[in-house]
Amino acid sequence: MSTExxxxxxxxxxxxxxxxxxxxxxxxxxxxxxxxxxxxxxxxAVDLTREAREDDTPAPEPDAPWFDA
Structure with missing residues (x-):
């Protein structure tokens, strides 16, 4: 059986x-x-995309003055 x-x-x-x-x-x-x-x-590109999806870390908080509420 192949695992490919x-x-x-x-x-x-x-x-x-x-x-x-x-x-x-x-x-x-x-x-x-x-x-x-x-x-x-x-x-x-596929390998990098899969790694990024597996990490699935939250996006960092914006650090720019125009994002202030």
């Missing part, structure tokens, strides 16, 4: 020759000058 996680990714070659990689389930997109670079960048 399956993901559906959209890979698009843009008009300017760059590539976009999109993971709509996670809600993350990235780009690169090659398909491989776009996919590598997407993997990194």
């Amino acid at each position: 996680v399956r993901r559906e990714i959209r890979l698009i070659e843009e008009e300017d020759g760059w590539w976009s990689a999109i993971d709509e389930e996670i809600g993350v997109a990235s780009q690169g000058s090659t398909r491989e670079e776009a996919l590598d960048n997407l993997d990194e």
